[in-house]
Structure formats: C-alpha cells, structure tokens
Amino acid sequence: MHKKCLLNFIVFSVILTNKCSIEVNLLITKELATVIVRETMLRTNFNINVMDVSGHIIASGDPSRLGDYHAAAAYVIRQGQELLIDETNQSRWKGSQPGLNLPIIVHGQVVGAIGISGRIEEISPVAQLVRMTTELMIKQSQLKLQQEWRQLHMDWVLKELVEDTGIHEGKIDQRLQAIGCIITAPYQAIVIEHEPSLLFNTEERFFDVMSRRLAGRSILLSAYRPHRTLLLCHGNATYSLSSMLDQVRLMVTSCTADYCIGVGSLVQSLHAVRSSFEEAEAVLRYPSNKERVLTYRQVAGPIIINELPSPIKEKLIYASKEYWNKKIEETLEAFFSSDLNMAEAAKLLGIHRNTMQYRLEQIHKQSGYNPQKFQEAHILQWIVWLQQALRAEGGGSAN
The missing domain is CATH 3.30.70.270 (Reverse transcriptase/Diguanylate cyclase domain)
Structure with a gap:
C-alpha cells in the first residue's frame, strides 16, 4: 500500500498549517540540474551551468567547476535580474566566465540561476529559450512530485479504511483536506x-x-x-x-x-x-x-456457502457423493437459474419438458430433496455451489 515518493528531480518542504493548507519551498537538486545541463547542451552546443540559491554550481558542462561559488549567479538570484559577463566586468565576478546569467523563476520565486557561456551575440538568441525550458522542466517535476505526494495520502486513507477496524474519521478527513479532497x-x-x-x-x-x-x-x-x-x-x-x-x-x-x-x-x-x-x-x-x-x-x-465451517460443507458433499454426476448438476443449475420454471429450464438445456420432469423426479428420489419445493431446493442449490467450488479448487468434480 505504501508507495515510495521518488525525489528524482526536486525536493519539497511541505508545511501543513492549522487549516491544512500547503506551502511548498522548491529547491533544485543536483539530479534535476544535471538533466537540465545535459538536455540544453545537446540542443545549443553552449556550456551550461546551473547554480542553486546559494550561488554554488551544482551542474555544469565543465565538471571541474562543480561546487565552485559563482558570484554573478549569487547576484542574479538576489536581484532577480539577468547579468551579462564580458571582458569589461569579468574581474568583478569571482568564478565567472563570459556569458549570460539568468534567474530561474518558478511561481514567482527565484529558485536558482542558469548560466550560458559564450559571446553575447551568439548566446542571446537562445538564452530566453534555455531559461523557459529550465523553468518548464522544474514545473513538470514539481507536478510529478505533487501527484506522488497526493497519492501517498490517498494510499494511507484507503489503507486505513480497508484494514483497520477502529478508523479515526478525524485523521482521515485531515489527510483528505490536505490534498483538497472531500x-x-x-x-x-x-x-x-x-x-x-x-x-x-x-x-x-x-x-x-x-x-x-x-x-x-x-x-x-x-x-x-x-x-x-x-x-x-x-x-x-x-x-x-x-x-x-x-x-x-x-x-x-x-x-x-x-x-x-x-x-x-x-x-x-x-x-x-x-x-x-x-x-x-x-x-x-x-x-x-x-x-x-x-x-x-x-x-x-x-x-x-463456501465460507461455512468445513465439517458442514464436508457433510453436504459426502451426502451427495453416491448420486451426484454432471447431468444432475447441469439439470439443477438450469432449473435454479430459471427460477424453478420447468419449461424455461428444459428450453435452456434443449430437452423436452417431460424429460426435464423425469430428471427432477429422479433427483428427488436419489437425494431425498424435492427441487420443485423451495424449502428443499435451496439445499440442492448449496450442494451445486459446493461442488463447483470443490472442482475449482482441484479437489474433485462431478462425474
């Protein structure tokens, strides 16, 4: 029932308030940043860096830069504005190379920065597309995790309902409210x-x-x-x-x-x-x-009937052992499914009504139960069900 929530791309800090509302603080993980770098570099041929909210490089086309502090990215994150680095100002920004650094904004919150290395005239046409792609990937990851988180709550609720004898409706309501479900x-x-x-x-x-x-x-x-x-x-x-x-x-x-x-x-x-x-x-x-x-x-x-105690089931099956066969079972099954209507049962079996009458009389004679009387027919119905269950379990069958 419990399903592991796979945090492949992003991490959520989920805070339940007294009203069971949800606040989500979104962070870019190294796993997600690595995917962003790989996918964008395949399509742009420029070196890409992704920085977390502290300004440190967590993914890069240049592995040697991983973990370095990127001063320009830190500035971009604080200001929420893009910053161009070239020969005229590169010395001011520790750990930076010529290129464009852009804030990554999701739901109005700056969650990191993405840097594209290169000359401005070359990277400018793709810069905004790279940022939009990055933000879209984060939103998709966010949606996936929200769905998984919602499913975890749903799994818990259903587990409580079908497994526990003493369910706590208050806790169940709280779980459901947390995912906006009534x-x-x-x-x-x-x-x-x-x-x-x-x-x-x-x-x-x-x-x-x-x-x-x-x-x-x-x-x-x-x-x-x-x-x-x-x-x-x-x-x-x-x-x-x-x-x-x-x-x-x-x-x-x-x-x-x-x-x-x-x-x-x-x-x-x-x-x-x-x-x-x-x-x-x-x-x-x-x-x-x-x-x-x-x-x-x-x-x-x-x-x-199949849930009856074994001694009772065995007694019924044993009592029918001497006379029971496939023809009797088919006759009774057709008769009972036709609501004890002899003509309908005969039609269902493709036999004459007189033949049906004869078969029922023989069943009465051999079993001691008259299938045409409800008070006795239900015993025969039980035996039919038990014989079918026994056969399904591989414990025997009608002859």
Missing part, C-alpha cells in the same frame, strides 16, 4: 485484478493510465497489492455505477486482456467501507470463466 456517502469498493500486457507491462504504468483516465471523478485509487487496484467510489460516482463500470472495463481492456473486476456492496458509512472491500475481494475468489465483472450481489450465495 468524500461523501454512499461508498462502494471495486477491486481490479490484472496481469501485465505487452503494452502495459509494469504496475506503475497500468496505475498511471487508470489514474489519468479517472481523474476528476468521485473515485479514490490505490495500487494496494501487486496486480490489484482498489477503487473507492463515493457520492455521485455510485449513482451511475453501471455506466461507470462499463467505462472502467473499457479502460482496463485497453491496458490488458487478462483481468477481472469485483464489486462490493453500497455502504453508507466510512466504517462500512471495509465490508464493501472484503466483498469485492471475495468476488475475485469466486470461480468464473464467463464474467469479467461481477458484483457481490450476483454471487453472494455461493460465497457465503
């Missing part, structure tokens, strides 16, 4: 189980695609386990669940062909989210080769 009842958990594909062969890639496509909806996401993604729908997202599930299925299908989706029940409180999540997980354990998307309501019966 969730409202009702709630519904959806779990996607997926395998890597040729196009999306990593967990991060699949999750990034899903996050981007579901952005702006009333849904919290978390890659809480390998190959499993949790979606917590809330508020408006739960009112059009069928439509939303169709969209999610299309998104998942575009990423991988090997997947299944389990949907828990709709719940009205944060304390009940765990129950909805456990139902969605249970759905994924239900053996189904036909449906890619299943709700707990669709398979609640077999799931509940």
